[in-house]
Every structure is written in structure tokens, then in C-alpha cells.
Amino acid sequence: MKSPVSSVTRPDRYRDQVGFDKNYGFMKEFRIFTLLLIVTILGYSSCKTTKEETEDQYGKIRIHFEHRVDNQSLVTDQMIYENAAGNKYLVNEIQYFISDVTLYKNGNTHLLDAWDDIHYVDTDIESTRTFAIRDEIPLGHYDKISFTFGINEVKNQSLMFVNPPESLMFWPELLGGGYHYMKLNGKWLDTLDQISPFNFHLGIGQIYYSFPDSISSYVQNYFEVELVDSGFELQIGETLDVTMVMNVENWFKSPHIYDHNEWGGDIMQKQDAMRLGCENGWNVFTIEK
Amino acid sequence: MERNCLNKNGCHFYGAAFVAAFLLVLISCSKSDPESPYKPAPYLIEIPFGFPTNLNIPSDNPMTVEGVELGRYLFYDGRLSGRTHPDSLMSCASCHRQERSFEAGIDHPDFEDGHPHGLSGQKTHHVMLPLVNLVWNHNGYGWNGFLYPGNPNDKLQNIEDFVRLAVVAKDEIDGDTSRVVNLLQSIPGYPELFRKAFGSENITFNNIERAIAQFIRTLISANSKFDKYMQGKVQLSQSELNGYVLFTTEEGADCFHCHGGFGNPLFTTNLFYNNGKDTVYTDPMDRYMVTKDPMDRGAFKATTLRNIEVQGPFMHDGRFKTIEEVIVFYSHHLKWSPEVDPLMHHVNKGGVQLLPFEKEDLLNFIRTLRDDEFLSNPAFGKPDKFPDEQ
Structure with missing residues (x-):
């Protein structure tokens, strides 16, 4: 970049070189200036056209999140659901992170929104239920969409979110730090016919030497979700709206039948329970276009 | 510079005129308020370690x-x-x-x-x-x-x-x-x-x-012993550390979901919970009054635990006089109702069932949230003189 000093001294040097009458010089410079202006305007118009053409080669994607139980929209705080283990249950709220949304095209991958690659979803906060991905995505056919449920160990660092609501997802340092992948809070009818709260919370697991005082290692429970039938065609200038559906009942269904009576109300320190939950997560999400 | 003027003298004339006009405007402004013009200095809030960066400062009332x-x-x-x-x-x-x-x-x-x-x-x-x-x-x-x-x-x-x-x-x-x-x-x-x-x-x-x-x-308030611990400046005692573990584990006292911790140093979510104090709700000024959601009956704000040691009485109605009573409540006296928050997952056992030494450890940890600098900072205290006493 030129310094301001050089831009001020340059005209003097120019005048010295040509050494002619000032007024004549002014008229000539005026013509040159006019010519330059025309060239600049033309150049700008040309650039603009090129840019518009370039923009047309891309599209955008916007993901909407929905939450359903047994193919019906989630109704919170009503004991109207029954899971695969036969537990009658209600859902109060669901909060979770997805990250590293990736598109697949001809065997190549395209990571979306690398600068904002972790998205928080909250059933109580409407604005979180849309993820408008900022990337301009090349046109064409894509084979599938995948994402990480939770946050991988490289990115899942404590204090990376300092503002609510994301910061309220923090996972205690002792238990591995970072953030909850998910809080699914609700209640179930237990074996004593009592309505008991459950906190189906997923995050970093712990392996204990002796429970609960001594931890020998941590388990990264995040997992990749490859969305079935998620191929799509992105058209010129299109913003593709896709709906990502969390089918809540599947957290408790397959391949493991998850029984609240077995695991109780809290599982953050029960890696076996979190493992079942995460392994059940493979078919929790479906996509609609 | 000369290239922008028809001639040197003309350029100087316009330049001098511009400077003179500018000075006139300045003099004119200062004459209307000769002592000190209204020009408040922005009051800058320094964000403490780990604290949120989003501040609740209304646009029509900037800090000065x-x-x-x-x-x-x-x-x-x-x-x-x-x-x-x-x-x-x-x-x-x-x-x-x-x-x-x-x-x-x-x-x-x-x-x-x-x-x-x-x-x-x-x-x-x-x-x-x-x-x-x-x-x-x-x-x-x-x-x-x-x-x-x-x-x-x-x-x-x-x-x-x-x-x-x-x-x-x-x-x-x-x-x-x-x-x-x-x-x-x-x-x-x-x-x-x-x-x-x-x-x-x-x-x-x-x-x-x-x-x-x-x-x-x-x-x-952001300079308690725990803040210094977060920044690696001091170590907690063994009892305080034990209390911290209890505070931030579900199998312990499970305080952190509502009252924060390392990842939420406000030590509150600023949200509202029915924490199992009652089974019948007669207080017309509970969270239900605001949301009209029946599940918010009996719900009140989770208070910050910063400096809680010097506060009291506790809960919205002041039913507990000491923190020790509060810990006993969460440990043994929770009451179930349909409205109790799901985060109170120990409710059907009556509470988190802390043993006496655990209650002491938890209390010692909570005491690390006292910020003596805040409690005695002269900038927050009563002015020595009021404006008419100067």
C-alpha cells in the first residue's frame, strides 16, 4: 500500500518532467481525468456483470429444525408418549448442538459455514430452529448431507461460548469440560407409578477408577450422522430450504432399547447409558426437502 | 495539492476562508456553553474472565x-x-x-x-x-x-x-x-x-x-477466590475442591445446571425453576403470572450464588434464614408436584442426600464465591458528600 506522503509528492514530480504551461496542463489533465472516469465506470460495470454472473453459479441452504414424536409434532409437558421400553414419558425441552455440516458430491466433501460451524438448537427458542448457512454453494447435484451430533474434541473447548443460551450448555470441567451435546429433559412414569424427572444429557463420558471420585479417562461420545435420502440438486440462485427432523422416540429405540427405569434420572456420569443413547442416535434425524 | 486549484493564490484564498469559517463555527459553539459543553465520557465495562460479552445496556441509555x-x-x-x-x-x-x-x-x-x-x-x-x-x-x-x-x-x-x-x-x-x-x-x-x-x-x-x-x-462482582482459581492464580483447599465437585456433578449436589460454574461464571442462568419447595401454589406473583404456562406455577428465578454467603434470607419468600438450611432443603426436603422442574431429578428421593461432611464441603465451595473487593469497593459505596454538600 502506498503511503500518503508518496501520493502527495507524485504530482510535483509529474509536472517537473513535462514542464509546460499550467493552464494547458490543467485542460489536458481534465481530459485525462474524464477519460479515466469513463474507463473506470465501464470497468466497474464490467466487474459488476462478472460478479452477478459469478453469484448465479451458487446457491444457498437453510436448515429448519423440527422435533417429532411418533411422526407428530412434539407436544411438551404432556405425558402422552411411550418409548420402546414401555416407559410413559413427557418431554419438557430439548437443547443440542450440531456441527460440521458437510455436503458430499462425487466423492468430495464440502464443509459448510466453516466460520460458524457449530449450531445450537433449542425447542424453546424459535430463532435457533433455523440455521441459515452463509456459504455460497456451487450448483449441481449433491449425494448426501452429514453432520456431527455434538462437537468434536478439537472444537469442544470450555469457554468458547460465553454468552447464553450456548454458555448454559457447559459440561463441567471434572466430567470432561466443553459443552453438553444435548439436554433432553422430561419426566417418565417409573415402576412405582411416580412421575420422575429424567435428564437425558449427552456429552463427554468418563471411565472411572472408582466412582465417583477417580476418573481414569474420558470418552468422546459425539458421532457423525449421515442423513438418508438427503441428496439434492441445487439450482441457480436458489436458497434450498431443508427440514431436519429429530424423531425423539428413536433416542430410546434402536439398536438399544433404553429404559429410564434402568438408568434413572441422570446419566452424565453413566457412560454406559450415554453410549446407548449415542449409538441410538444414528437414525434419530431425517431430512425433508 | 496545486492540481486541485485554478491558481496558487486562489487556492490559498479558499483554504484560508475555509479555515476561518471552521474557526467561527467552533467559537460560536463554545460561546453557547462557555463553561463545559455536554460531552459525557463513555463508561467502558471491562469483561471479566469467562463472562458473557453481550451486555444488557439499552440503546437509549448508554453508559457514561x-x-x-x-x-x-x-x-x-x-x-x-x-x-x-x-x-x-x-x-x-x-x-x-x-x-x-x-x-x-x-x-x-x-x-x-x-x-x-x-x-x-x-x-x-x-x-x-x-x-x-x-x-x-x-x-x-x-x-x-x-x-x-x-x-x-x-x-x-x-x-x-x-x-x-x-x-x-x-x-x-x-x-x-x-x-x-x-x-x-x-x-x-x-x-x-x-x-x-x-x-x-x-x-x-x-x-x-x-x-x-x-x-x-x-x-x-468478578473477583472472588473462585474467579482467581479459574484463572490459575490461587488453589482451592481440599474441602473447597470437594465442594466444587459436588456442585458440578449430577451424582453430587447437582447445582450447576441452574447455578452455573466454570462455563457460566454468573452462577445463575437467570432462568426460572420450580425447585420443589411446595406442592400447592398460592403465590400470585410466580413465573406463571408472566408466562401463563401452567408448568410455571411455583417457579421463580434461580438467584446468583455470588456473595450468597453474605445474603439472606433465601428463596422468594425468605423461608430459609441460612445457607445451611438451604443445603439441607436440597438434600432432604424436596417436594414432588407435577410442576417441579425436570432438572430436580432427585425429587422423588427427597433430594441429593448429602452426608454431613459433604454439606460442609459444599458450603466451603460456595463461600469461595464471596468477592470482598466488590463488597467494599468505594466506587460502589455511599459518596462522602452529596452534591449540595460539596
Whole structure:
């Protein structure tokens, strides 16, 4: 970049070189200036056209999140659901992170929104239920969409979110730090016919030497979700709206039948329970276009 | 430079004319207000380690050094009641005591069991909440959050509105806004402070609200022993560490989901929970009053645990006098109801069942949240002199 000093001294040097009458010089410079202006305007118009053409080669994607139980929209705080283990249950709220949304095209991958690659979803906060991905995505056919449920160990660092609501997802340092992948809070009818709260919370697991005082290692429970039938065609200038559906009942269904009576109300320190939950997560999400 | 002028002399003439005009404008401006023009200095809030960066500062009330200074005078000046008789003075500080983290405290000399009452003698509906770190509260003020940014009722949105409510409420200052304005207008020194803060010596109640709210937003507590531990500056004792583990584990005391921790150093979510105190809900000013969601019956704000050691009584109705009683409640006396929050997952066992030594460890950890610097910071304390005493 030129310094301001050089831009001020340059005209003097120019005048010295040509050494002619000032007024004549002014008229000539005026013509040159006019010519330059025309060239600049033309150049700008040309650039603009090129840019518009370039923009047309891309599209955008916007993901909407929905939450359903047994193919019906989630109704919170009503004991109207029954899971695969036969537990009658209600859902109060669901909060979770997805990250590293990736598109697949001809065997190549395209990571979306690398600068904002972790998205928080909250059933109580409407604005979180849309993820408008900022990337301009090349046109064409894509084979599938995948994402990480939770946050991988490289990115899942404590204090990376300092503002609510994301910061309220923090996972205690002792238990591995970072953030909850998910809080699914609700209640179930237990074996004593009592309505008991459950906190189906997923995050970093712990392996204990002796429970609960001594931890020998941590388990990264995040997992990749490859969305079935998620191929799509992105058209010129299109913003593709896709709906990502969390089918809540599947957290408790397959391949493991998850029984609240077995695991109780809290599982953050029960890696076996979190493992079942995460392994059940493979078919929790479906996509609609 | 010459290339922009028809000739050198002409260029100099226009340049001189421009400079002269500029100087005239400057002189003209300063003549209208020869002493000191209205130019408040921005008050910058430094974000403490780990704290949120989003601040709740309304766009129509930016923080200024002058506004905060004025707010501090008003916060402590008993003439905020609009009265001058010594028996009728009352200010925010009459109840919000610095040494009690800006709540009344169980030992307030004028209140029985720490339950405040106003000048009229009428008790407040609930006991007090502390004024600490409110600049990070976006989720509503008061035990039920009835005052919140974005409220369709634009008179019930923020701290500014709380100031007005406190001044006129029968169970608080029981004042009259016009009378307050007229009295302050007549006190030497205040009009000048208002001019410096808001550009006019004509005092309005709106500017009284704004100044006090600005001062309250400066009340930041972020230098407790635990803050220093977070930054690696000090180590906690073994008992405090044990308490920290209990605080942040579900199999322990499970406090962190509502009361924060390393990842949420506000030590509150500023959200509202039914924490299992009752089975029948008769308090008309619970969270249900605001949301009309039946599941919010009996729900109240999770208070910050910062400086909780010097506060009390506890819970919205002040039913517990000491923190020890609160720990016993969460340990053994939770009550189930359909409205109890799902985070109270120990409710059917009556609580988290802490053993006596665990209760002591937990208490020792909670004590690490006391911030002595905050509790004695002169910048937050009563001014040595009020404006008319200078």
C-alpha cells in the first residue's frame, strides 16, 4: 500500500518532467481525468456483470429444525408418549448442538459455514430452529448431507461460548469440560407409578477408577450422522430450504432399547447409558426437502 | 495539492476562508456553553474472565462516566423519596446494602428477618434479590421476571423501569415522581450533574431512572477466590475442591445446571425453576403470572450464588434464614408436584442426600464465591458528600 506522503509528492514530480504551461496542463489533465472516469465506470460495470454472473453459479441452504414424536409434532409437558421400553414419558425441552455440516458430491466433501460451524438448537427458542448457512454453494447435484451430533474434541473447548443460551450448555470441567451435546429433559412414569424427572444429557463420558471420585479417562461420545435420502440438486440462485427432523422416540429405540427405569434420572456420569443413547442416535434425524 | 486549484493564490484564498469559517463555527459553539459543553465520557465495562460479552445496556441509555456518578448519588440519597424529613428519607441503598451484595441481608436493622418493608410499613411481596452482575441479565428482572427486554408493555422492560416502580410502590419508597423531580431540582448541585450526564439541567424522572440504572449496571462482582482459581492464580483447599465437585456433578449436589460454574461464571442462568419447595401454589406473583404456562406455577428465578454467603434470607419468600438450611432443603426436603422442574431429578428421593461432611464441603465451595473487593469497593459505596454538600 502506498503511503500518503508518496501520493502527495507524485504530482510535483509529474509536472517537473513535462514542464509546460499550467493552464494547458490543467485542460489536458481534465481530459485525462474524464477519460479515466469513463474507463473506470465501464470497468466497474464490467466487474459488476462478472460478479452477478459469478453469484448465479451458487446457491444457498437453510436448515429448519423440527422435533417429532411418533411422526407428530412434539407436544411438551404432556405425558402422552411411550418409548420402546414401555416407559410413559413427557418431554419438557430439548437443547443440542450440531456441527460440521458437510455436503458430499462425487466423492468430495464440502464443509459448510466453516466460520460458524457449530449450531445450537433449542425447542424453546424459535430463532435457533433455523440455521441459515452463509456459504455460497456451487450448483449441481449433491449425494448426501452429514453432520456431527455434538462437537468434536478439537472444537469442544470450555469457554468458547460465553454468552447464553450456548454458555448454559457447559459440561463441567471434572466430567470432561466443553459443552453438553444435548439436554433432553422430561419426566417418565417409573415402576412405582411416580412421575420422575429424567435428564437425558449427552456429552463427554468418563471411565472411572472408582466412582465417583477417580476418573481414569474420558470418552468422546459425539458421532457423525449421515442423513438418508438427503441428496439434492441445487439450482441457480436458489436458497434450498431443508427440514431436519429429530424423531425423539428413536433416542430410546434402536439398536438399544433404553429404559429410564434402568438408568434413572441422570446419566452424565453413566457412560454406559450415554453410549446407548449415542449409538441410538444414528437414525434419530431425517431430512425433508 | 496545486492540481486541485485554478491558481496558487486562489487556492490559498479558499483554504484560508475555509479555515476561518471552521474557526467561527467552533467559537460560536463554545460561546453557547462557555463553561463545559455536554460531552459525557463513555463508561467502558471491562469483561471479566469467562463472562458473557453481550451486555444488557439499552440503546437509549448508554453508559457514561457522568451518568454513573449521578446514579451513585441518587442511589444513596434518601431524598429520592421526594421528602426531606429525616423520618421520611429512603433511597435504593436503604435496603440494597453493599456489604450484603446489595440486598437487605438477614441482619438489616429495620427489617424483621430480613424481609423489607417500605416507608408506609407495608412489607414487600417477596424478599429481595441482590443487585449484582445485572448488566448480564437478559432474562427478566424480579423473582418472576415480570420486567424483561422486549416486553410489549414498554414500561416494564428494564432496570430503568424497576427504579420507577421502586419509587412509587407502596411497599417500597411510596413516593411521587413529580415530587421527587421537584425536590432534586431544588437541591444545589443536582441540576449541574444532570446537565453533565444528560445535557440539561431540567431534571426529568426519566433521567433519574436512567442514571440509577447506569450505576446499577456497574455493580460487577468478578473477583472472588473462585474467579482467581479459574484463572490459575490461587488453589482451592481440599474441602473447597470437594465442594466444587459436588456442585458440578449430577451424582453430587447437582447445582450447576441452574447455578452455573466454570462455563457460566454468573452462577445463575437467570432462568426460572420450580425447585420443589411446595406442592400447592398460592403465590400470585410466580413465573406463571408472566408466562401463563401452567408448568410455571411455583417457579421463580434461580438467584446468583455470588456473595450468597453474605445474603439472606433465601428463596422468594425468605423461608430459609441460612445457607445451611438451604443445603439441607436440597438434600432432604424436596417436594414432588407435577410442576417441579425436570432438572430436580432427585425429587422423588427427597433430594441429593448429602452426608454431613459433604454439606460442609459444599458450603466451603460456595463461600469461595464471596468477592470482598466488590463488597467494599468505594466506587460502589455511599459518596462522602452529596452534591449540595460539596
